Amino acid sequence: MKNDNGLGKRTLIFDEYRGEVAPEFDDLLFLDLISRPEELWNRADTEMLLDSRNRVAAARLPMSSGPPREIVVKDFRARGLVRLKSLFQSSRAARAWRGAWALKERGIETAPPAAYLEKRRRGLVERSYFLAERIAGAEEIRGLFRRLGPEELKPLLDALAGHLALCHDRGIFHRDLSDGNILARKDDSGRIIFYLLDTNRIRVRKKIGPLRRVRNLIRLGVPPALQQEFLSRYSKPGTLRRARWFWYKWNKSVFTAYVGLKKKLRLRRIARFLRIQ
Numbered sequence: 626m627k628n629d630n631g632l633g634k635r636t637l638i639f640d641e642y643r644g645e646v647a648p649e650f651d652d653l654l655f656l657d658l659i660s661r662p663e664e665l666w667n668r669a670d671t672e673m674l675l676d677s678r679n680r681v682a683a684a685r686l687p688m689s690s691g692p693p694r695e696i697v698v699k700d701f702r703a704r705g706l707v708r709l710k711s712l713f714q715s716s717r718a719a720r721a722w723r724g725a726w727a728l729k730e731r732g733i734e735t736a737p738p739a740a741y742l743e744k745r746r747r748g749l750v751e752r753s754y755f756l757a758e759r760i761a762g763a764e765e766i767r768g769l770f771r772r773l774g775p776e777e778l779k780p781l782l783d784a785l786a787g788h789l790a791l792c793h794d795r796g797i798f799h800r801d802l803s804d805g806n807i808l809a810r811k812d813d814s815g816r817i818i819f820y821l822l823d824t825n826r827i828r829v830r831k832k833i834g835p836l837r838r839v840r841n842l843i844r845l846g847v848p849p850a851l852q853q854e855f856l857s858r859y860s861k862p863g864t865l866r867r868a869r870w871f872w873y874k875w876n877k878s879v880f881t882a883y884v885g886l887k888k889k890l891r892l893r894r895i896a897r898f899l900r901i902q
Contacts, residue, residue, distance in 0.1 A: 719753070803846075
């Protein structure tokens with residue numbers, strides 16, 4: 626292992642894996658456990674959260690100093706075109722790591738990044754893992770959208786609109802800004818705090834144009850009756866709200882039609898069968 630940069634992150638060099646670790650997780654017992662990341666799935670206390678294109682699980686990992694930490698491990702399965710592209714680009718775990726730190730550096734909440742690891746053979750990624758601390762008491766906004774009534778949803782959407790405007794103001798563009806990639810919880814004062822997930826899809830831009838900002842919101846499942854108010858809260862006073870509303874509605878309808886067609890044709894299943902995803 627060797628020091629990496631002024632933020633205190635360190636490069637990890639294990640037998641087959643390379644990666645980095647955050648300073649608060651630079652713990653001998655923790656590092657020993659994650660040095661064999663494929664074994665984390667065999668722990669008795671591991672909870673499987675998702676087993677699809679990628680695997681996601683939570684495990685309570687002991688530390689040599691301090692209490693155990695609840696860690697979410699994402700196993701990015703590299704295959705097909707994704708694996709081939711890794712010859713020329715970073716692994717998805719490395720991109721998730723960089724995306725998480727980009728959020729932290731800009732004061733935007735995310736699951737605290739713990740480490741990432743990747744294994745390459747002949748330049749191609751075989752396995753890569755991203756580890757982050759689990760956020761207690763937070764819930765996907767997808768569940769909140771389904772469960773809360775209109776009056777309860779309004780303060781949530783007001784807060785969400787302001788948060789996403791702040792993200793865009795600070796150059797954060799999430800390529801899959803969907804309900805499953807945003808968590809929400811209330812702090813002790815009742816303030817709603819949002820957390821962005823799936824950080825391998827984070828891109829940092831010097832400036833995000835107004836049309837692209839609005840188009841970035843269309844994946845969110847905001848109830849139709851509240852969409853115009855949500856966009857109004859998101860937009861800055863004095864901006865061309867009517868034009869933005871038209872742009873939002875048009876892109877939303879195109880996206881909805883695309884998702885419906887993809888489900889009908891089962892494109893994702895075909896892509897997996899052909900091993901191009």
